[in-house]
Amino acid sequence: MSTSSDIVTRTAKSPFEFKSAANLLRIEREQSRTLGELLRDLHTCPDSSIFQHTFRTLQEHHFIKEGFSNDFAHWAYTEVGAVGLGERLVSLDVREFTNIADLRARLENIVSDFLSQNPRSRDQEAVNPFYFCSADTVVLPTEIAAHSVQEFIDGLRKVSVHSIHYHFIEARLRRELETNDFSIWLRRDLGMGGVATRLNQIDIYTSTAEGVRKQILRILEGPLN
Amino acid sequence: MEERRSAVQSQKELGDQRSEVAGVADAAVPRPKERRAPRISETPPPPAPPPLLQDYAPIIGKSQLDELYFLSTSVRGKNIKMVNSTAVGGGVAEMLNRLVPLLDELEVHTRWEVITGGNDFFEVTKSFHNALHGAEYTLTQAAKDVFLQHNELNRQRMTFDEDVVVIHDPQPAGLIASKKDHNARWTWRCHIDLSNPNPDVWDFLKPFVEQYDATIFSSPSFARRLPVPQYLFYPCIDPLSEKNKELEQAYIQGVCDNFGIDCSRPVVTQISRFDRLKDPLGVVQAYKMAKRYVDFQLVLAGGGAADDPEGNAVLQEVKEVVGDDPDVIILNLPPWSALEINAIQRASTLVVQKSLREGFGLTVTEALWKGKPTIASAVGGIPTQIIDRLTGVLVHSVEGCAYQIRYLLTHPEFAQQLGRNGREHVKENFLMTTNVRRWLLLFRILLGVN
Numbered sequence: 324m325s326t327s328s329d330i331v332t333r334t335a336k337s338p339f340e341f342k343s344a345a346n347l348l349r350i351e352r353e354q355s356r357t358l359g360e361l362l363r364d365l366h367t368c369p370d371s372s373i374f375q376h377t378f379r380t381l382q383e384h385h386f387i388k389e390g391f392s393n394d395f396a397h398w399a400y401t402e403v404g405a406v407g408l409g410e411r412l413v414s415l416d417v418r419e420f421t422n423i424a425d426l427r428a429r430l431e432n433i434v435s436d437f438l439s440q441n442p443r444s445r446d447q448e449a450v451n452p453f454y455f456c457s458a459d460t461v462v463l464p465t466e467i468a469a470h471s472v473q474e475f476i477d478g479l480r481k482v483s484v485h486s487i488h489y490h491f492i493e494a495r496l497r498r499e500l501e502t503n504d505f506s507i508w509l510r511r512d513l514g515m516g517g518v519a520t521r522l523n524q525i526d527i528y529t530s531t532a533e534g535v536r537k538q539i540l541r542i543l544e545g546p547l548n
Numbered sequence: 549m550e551e552r553r554s555a556v557q558s559q560k561e562l563g564d565q566r567s568e569v570a571g572v573a574d575a576a577v578p579r580p581k582e583r584r585a586p587r588i589s590e591t592p593p594p595p596a597p598p599p600l601l602q603d604y605a606p607i608i609g610k611s612q613l614d615e616l617y618f619l620s621t622s623v624r625g626k627n628i629k630m631v632n633s634t635a636v637g638g639g640v641a642e643m644l645n646r647l648v649p650l651l652d653e654l655e656v657h658t659r660w661e662v663i664t665g666g667n668d669f670f671e672v673t674k675s676f677h678n679a680l681h682g683a684e685y686t687l688t689q690a691a692k693d694v695f696l697q698h699n700e701l702n703r704q705r706m707t708f709d710e711d712v713v714v715i716h717d718p719q720p721a722g723l724i725a726s727k728k729d730h731n732a733r734w735t736w737r738c739h740i741d742l743s744n745p746n747p748d749v750w751d752f753l754k755p756f757v758e759q760y761d762a763t764i765f766s767s768p769s770f771a772r773r774l775p776v777p778q779y780l781f782y783p784c785i786d787p788l789s790e791k792n793k794e795l796e797q798a799y800i801q802g803v804c805d806n807f808g809i810d811c812s813r814p815v816v817t818q819i820s821r822f823d824r825l826k827d828p829l830g831v832v833q834a835y836k837m838a839k840r841y842v843d844f845q846l847v848l849a850g851g852g853a854a855d856d857p858e859g860n861a862v863l864q865e866v867k868e869v870v871g872d873d874p875d876v877i878i879l880n881l882p883p884w885s886a887l888e889i890n891a892i893q894r895a896s897t898l899v900v901q902k903s904l905r906e907g908f909g910l911t912v913t914e915a916l917w918k919g920k921p922t923i924a925s926a927v928g929g930i931p932t933q934i935i936d937r938l939t940g941v942l943v944h945s946v947e948g949c950a951y952q953i954r955y956l957l958t959h960p961e962f963a964q965q966l967g968r969n970g971r972e973h974v975k976e977n978f979l980m981t982t983n984v985r986r987w988l989l990l991f992r993i994l995l996g997v998n
Contacts, residue, residue, distance in 0.1 A: 343615055347989040348780035350768045386972030387938050389965075401936055451931070454768030456780060459993055463618050465611065483611035 334470055335512035339504075341467040341478050343486040344493070346379060346458035353455035358403060359445040361395070361453055362434045370423040371457035377417050377426060378496065379458055382488040385532030392528060393417070395430060395453070402449040408437040416528065417492070421499040462489070472513055475505075476543050484532035491535065492527060505539065518542055598649040599788040604981050607787050616981065619988040620654035622997040627710040628658040629732075633673065633719035635662045639783065639910065640716050640739055643983075646786050650984050656991065661706060663720045669698040673719040676753070679746035680718065687748040695752075699723060708732055712994055721756045733994040736760040737781070741770040741907060741928065761994060766908050767929045779990060782932065783908040785917060786980040790886035792917055795894060803891035807847075809877055814844035814957055817896040819889055819914075821850045822863040822880065825905045827925075829862075830946045832869050834902065835876065837950035842957045849879040849892055893918050898956055898963065902949050903927055913978050916940065916970035921963035923952045933978065939970040 353368045355361040365373075376394035384391045391397065396412035399405045411433045420426040438445050467482060469475035479487075490504035498507070506519035521542050525535055605613050630648065632640050644660050651658040665673075672694045679685035699722030706723070708730045715723055716737045727734050736757055742750070742765070750772070757763060757774060764779045765771040771778050785792050804811050816835070820826035828848050835846040848866065851859075863880060870876040881888060893899060899915035899922045906928030913933060915922045922940040924930045934940035941956070943949045956963040976982070 343611070345615060345619060345985055345989055347986055347993065350765065350771050350778040350780055352773065354768075383976060384935070384973075386976065387935070387969055389938060391935065391938060397935070450926075451769065456768060459989065461619065461989060461992065463615050465614065481611060483609060483615065485615070486611070 330472055330513070330515070333472065333513055335508070337512055338468040338470045339475055339478070339508045339512070341465045341469075341482045341486050342489055343463045343465060343483055344489045345461045345463055345485070346382075347460075348375070349457050349459060351455040351457055355453040355455075356449055357446050358399070358405060358408070358434060358438060361398075362431065362438065364453075364455060365395075365427065365431050365434060368455050369457055370427070372455045373423050373427050373430070374496070375457045376455070377415070377430075378493055381417070381492060381527065382485065382532070385484050385488065388529055388531050388534060398449070398453045402451050402453070403444075403447060405437070405441075405444055405447075407441070408434065408444075411437065418495060418501070418527070421495050421501060423496065472509075472515070472543060475509075476540060479536060479540060479543075484536070487532055487536055487539075491522075491539075518545075596790060598646060599786075601650060601653050601981075603788055608975070608979065608981050612981070616654065616984055616988065619985060619992070620656055623988060623991045623995060624655040626656055626712070626991065626995065628656060628991065629708065629710040629713045630658060630660045630716065631663060631706075631713065631720050631723060632660075632716035633663050633665075633670075643784070643980075644716075646789070646980055647983065647987070650980070651987065654984075654988070656988070659710070663698070663702040663723075664705075665698040665702070665719075668694050670719075676718055676749050677740065679749040680740055680742055680753075682744040682746065685746050685749060687746070687752060692752060696722060700725070712991055715760075718753055721753055724756050724759045727759060733761045734759070735762045735764060735990070735994065737764040738770070739766060739783070741767075742772050743769055745772075762990070764990075767932055770929075779986075781983060781986050782978050783910055783913070783929070784978050784980050784983040785910060785913050785974070787917060791890050792914055793890070795887070795891055799887075800891040800895050803888050804895050807877060807879055807888075807892070809847060809892070809895060810845060811895055814842070814897040815847060815895055816844050816898045816900060816953055816957075817847040817849065817892055818900045818902065819849050819893065819911050820901065820903070822848075822859045822866065824858075824862055825903060826850075827902045827904050828866045829869060830904075830949070831900055831902050832866060832876065833946045834900070834949035834953060837947065838953040838957075839875070841954050844897065844953070844957060845875045845877060847877045847879065847892060847896070849877075849881055849889060851881050851883055851885070890914075890918075893920060896920055898923060898953060900949065900953070901925065901930065902943070902946075903930070906930055909933065912940075913974055916967075917974040917978075919967040919971040921956050921966045922970060923949055923956065925949075933973065934970075935973070938966070939973045940966055 351368060351372055353364040355364045380394050392413040393415060396409050399412055400409035415429065465482060465486065467478040469478045494504040495501065502523055506523045509515040510519035522539055525538050527535055530538065601613060628651065630644055632644065634641050648658045648660045672691045675685055699720065702720065703723050703726050708726045710732050712735065713732045714735045714737055715721060717739055721736060724734055758776060760776055762777045762779060763774055764781045766781065766783050768780060801811060809815055818828065818831050822828060831848065867878060870878065893915055899920045901909060901912050901924040903925050904927065908929030912922055912924050912930055916933060916939065922934060923943055924934055924940060926942040926944055931942060934942050936942040941952045943952055
């Protein structure tokens with residue numbers, strides 16, 4: 324059983340280097356005017372579009388905690404009025420996916436199932452089309468590195484929400500693991516397996532990015548107090 | 549400067565005025581039957597010096613500022629040329645006035661040049677502009693010749709030795725003919741909505757656009773299918789400009805006192821030109837419907853009526869419909885009223901933008917940035933900014949607008965949450981610093997240093 328003084332004095336085997344990411348949006352060729360076209364375009368659009376409209380859109384809307392999940396769900400609700408489909412899409416949790424192919428397949432399944440049950444919805448015109456986009460991304464270093472849990476806490480207070488998104492949410496695809504950079508480092512380099520597990524259980528869909536930052540800090544500061 | 553002071557009081561003076569009347573503002577004073585004429589400035593103020601990057605740190609945070617410095621490292625020392633058709637007036641010039649010094653400060657040497665042309669050229673390009681927005685237009689060979697001739701004259705006058713050349717809007721699009729003679733990477737930044745262009749004009753311009761290395765649009769819905777990469781740059785506002793910077797409460801109160809706005813009662817505002825497409829008459833109708841249920845004042849503030857016969861006609865119609873209602877305040881302001889507009893927006897309980905058609909709708913961005921619960925039509929770029937019932941409320945009719953005014957005025961907690969989310973949405977996506985980030989990313993991509 325670790326004591327709080329053990330944890331405070333523990334030095335990581337390797338430092339945690341905080342990074343961030345900057346993205347430039349690109350407009351892709353695909354435009355869906357109906358749910359049938361959405362299904363077609365989900366199949367053919369680039370991986371980067373699936374990433375943009377699920378993972379990345381969470382970063383763009385990081386300040387909302389009242390029901391924004393992904394762009395496909397939002398479009399189904401507001402532009403097509405397909406509430407049943409919107410509900411199913413909104414419940415999709417990107418953290419269940421460690422690669423884009425599986426995420427794409429799940430999206431296609433949800434839309435395809437809905438259209439099988441509601442064939443008349445296939446050709447219903449949306450108020451506005453769904454415009455597929457993607458992003459060119461640059462990973463940015465920061466000057467912030469942590470060698471201990473206290474330095475990690477200090478760093479986490481300073482970094483941008485983009486950095487939190489990069490390490491906490493996008494890391495799953497980069498690492499192809501159902502975890503995040505913070506949990507991996509805390510478990511591997513500081514032996515804080517319990518804390519690592521608790522971080523991974525934070526619900527990103529019912530909290531803002533700043534709220535996620537506060538929850539992480541609360542979990543980390545628990546063992547120190 | 550002296551003229552400006554005599555016409556519009558300084559922030560301090562207006563603050564003093566507020567303290568003089570503070571004692572009576574709290575009391576239940578009957579409204580004056582006739583509002584005294586507001587003091588409106590007749591001359592433009594001198595331009596404020598452009599801000600430095602460091603000035604944005606309190607707004608976006610040091611970490612995001614550091615990200616800009618890092619992004620600039622690999623394009624530091626590169627030379628960029630921006631070309632447009634006017635140095636003053638209009639959103640593009642306003643944006644370049646802020647963008648160019650900020651890029652320069654990051655040591656991305658940016659030169660801004662303006663093309664020249666006679667009246668014939670600018671008449672043709674104005675017609676092109678309207679036609680690209682979907683207006684009826686018969687494209688003649690003479691118009692094509694004027695466009696080509698002036699682009700060629702400018703091309704011969706200008707040099708293109710930079711690393712990246714950015715051409716803004718259709719007027720200088722023909723300068724692309726110089727691409728073959730230089731090593732620069734060329735980008736066309738289109739600020740207008742091309743979703744429904746006049747086919748003849750677009751067919752004429754498209755071969756020029758297709759020669760660029762990249763294009764930039766303000767919304768996916770404004771873009772055309774093109775064989776070159778298309779990037780998305782949302783229009784942006786400068787949080788440090790006169791129209792958007794923080795103001796002292798005393799100054800806001802002073803402006804409201806000057807214009808006869810009672811800050812102790814709810815204020816619903818639409819800021820826009822007196823233009824049918826902004827539907828000021830629809831706003832007045834919505835006001836009349838909602839007013840049966842809730843007490844509030846309506847402020848319609850904008851310009852465009854002084855030098856535009858159509859604008860003046862709309863203004864007169866609005867005044868006629870309003871009649872002698874003392875709770876509707878109509879302000880026809882000169883173009884240099886940024887501080888006053890800022891103050892009115894900040895004094896508002898709700899902001900409305902009930903346009904029938906819209907470009908991106910930067911007045912919505914301004915309102916959201918000030919944390920104001922905003923009700924706006926789902927047209928143009930507005931749905932990009934207003935995520936319905938999350939960052940504001942979208943409406944499609946006068947009745948919808950009236951209902952949402954009633955709802956938000958009677959549900960202030962929900963309204964405040966919309967305001968908070970709206971401000972964060974602007975901070976993340978529609979600020980000048982976000983645009984600097986986009987330009988740096990684009991330069992890295994175009995120059996292959998990504």
